[in-house]
Amino acid sequence: MTVQLKIYNESTVKEICSDRAGELKAWQSMALLDARDNIQQALADAVQFGMRFVLLGICEDIGPRANLGKGGAQYAWPAFLQQFLNQPHNNAIAMQKVLLLGEVNLDDLMQQAQPLDNHNPNDLAQLRKLCAEVDERVEAILDMVFKAGLEPIIIGGGHNNCLGIIRSLAKHSHSAINAINLDPHADFRECEGRHSGNGFRYAYQEQLLKNYHVIGLHELKNNQPIFDAMQSANFSYTSYQTINVKREINLTEATTHALQRFDNAPLGIEVDLDSLTNMPASAFNYCGFDVSDGEHYVYLAANDPRSAYLHLCEAAPSQHSHSITAGKLQCGQVISALVNTYLQTKLSI
Numbered sequence: 001m002t003v004q005l006k007i008y009n010e011s012t013v014k015e016i017c018s019d020r021a022g023e024l025k026a027w028q029s030m031a032l033l034d035a036r037d038n039i040q041q042a043l044a045d046a047v048q049f050g051m052r053f054v055l056l057g058i059c060e061d062i063g064p065r066a067n068l069g070k071g072g073a074q075y076a077w078p079a080f081l082q083q084f085l086n087q088p089h090n091n092a093i094a095m096q097k098v099l100l101l102g103e104v105n106l107d108d109l110m111q112q113a114q115p116l117d118n119h120n121p122n123d124l125a126q127l128r129k130l131c132a133e134v135d136e137r138v139e140a141i142l143d144m145v146f147k148a149g150l151e152p153i154i155i156g157g158g159h160n161n162c163l164g165i166i167r168s169l170a171k172h173s174h175s176a177i178n179a180i181n182l183d184p185h186a187d188f189r190e191c192e193g194r195h196s197g198n199g200f201r202y203a204y205q206e207q208l209l210k211n212y213h214v215i216g217l218h219e220l221k222n223n224q225p226i227f228d229a230m231q232s233a234n235f236s237y238t239s240y241q242t243i244n245v246k247r248e249i250n251l252t253e254a255t256t257h258a259l260q261r262f263d264n265a266p267l268g269i270e271v272d273l274d275s276l277t278n279m280p281a282s283a284f285n286y287c288g289f290d291v292s293d294g295e296h297y298v299y300l301a302a303n304d305p306r307s308a309y310l311h312l313c314e315a316a317p318s319q320h321s322h323s324i325t326a327g328k329l330q331c332g333q334v335i336s337a338l339v340n341t342y343l344q345t346k347l348s349i
């Protein structure tokens with residue numbers, strides 16, 4: 001299979017970046033892949049040159065739409081880049097260790113998905129088939145990233161993309177993996193065709209997910225079969241109600257206890273941006289966590305030496321109630337804050 005990857009070069013980056021005399025911006029300190037070479041070799045060379053992290057974008061809303069949800073998740077990655085690349089560079093984060101790889105090439109699939117109406121059963125089935133194709137493309141790129149020994153940060157698109165990431169990491173580590181997820185939804189719906197609400201269920205069915213814990217799962221935003229399936233898989237959660245309503249346990253304790261229960265298998269850090277209050281997303285949430293809670297969760301999980309990737313998904317700038325411009329600013333800033341937290345934490349351990 002040809003790897004469907006749009007590798008960024010200087011001109012891609014310059015289109016969205018600005019400069020200022022007397023200061024360095026993040027983009028001026030980061031590396032791009034030298035795409036003249038074979039990609040796998042170029043990634044290996046990047047490691048030799050001191051790269052540790054890879055930024056990879058996924059510009060799709062096929063998964064959320066295939067889950068009967070709303071579109072717009074394809075705009076999260078460019079919104080993130082606009083903010084993140086233009087932030088000033090200083091000693092707080094060694095951006096020299098960050099490789100801006102590019103984005104999964106999904107242009108053809110997005111084009112096929114564009115006219116489909118998820119209220120029409122035939123179109124819905126087609127969206128789910130396209131989502132399975134997205135899975136394959138995500139997996140193929142991550143195979144190269146993990147093989148090179150790089151740590152990916154995957155941004156944009158729906159939560160469906162956890163499956164491609166988990167398949168790749170499990171293959172690379174020759175074992176099922178563990179995942180922690182800040183999310184009001186378990187995304188453990190039945191395997192009825194691929195979409196953003198069943199990535200962890202498929203991973204479990206494929207025996208790629210050993211243990212799975214959801215932080216902030218909303219007791220009233222998941223159907224009973226999801227709770228039953230989570231229980232029979234022996235997976236766990238700490239509910240939003242337990243943390244924020246009854247306040248029986250705080251976010252720090254909930255996350256720390258969950259991390260302590262995992263074994264030594266590689267760990268995926270998952271954040272559904274709809275866990276945060278007022279984030280533009282398909283499942284817009286007025287009853288969620290603050291941005292600083294999200295940062296704290298990422299900080300705790302990134303401090304765990306088993307953590308192997310960060311996946312930030314479901315933000316959809318076009319779902320902002322005022323304008324897509326306001327949505328891009330909000331998604332860009334919040335996703336950047338989570339990436340900054342991850343990098344600062346990982347670089348300090």
Ligand SMILES: N=CN[C@@H](CCC(=O)O)C(=O)O
Pocket residue numbers: 064067068069070159160185187189196197198221272282283314
């Ligand atoms: N990844 C999110 N899944 C949720 C929300 C669906 C939506 O409204 O987009 C779910 O399946 O319930």
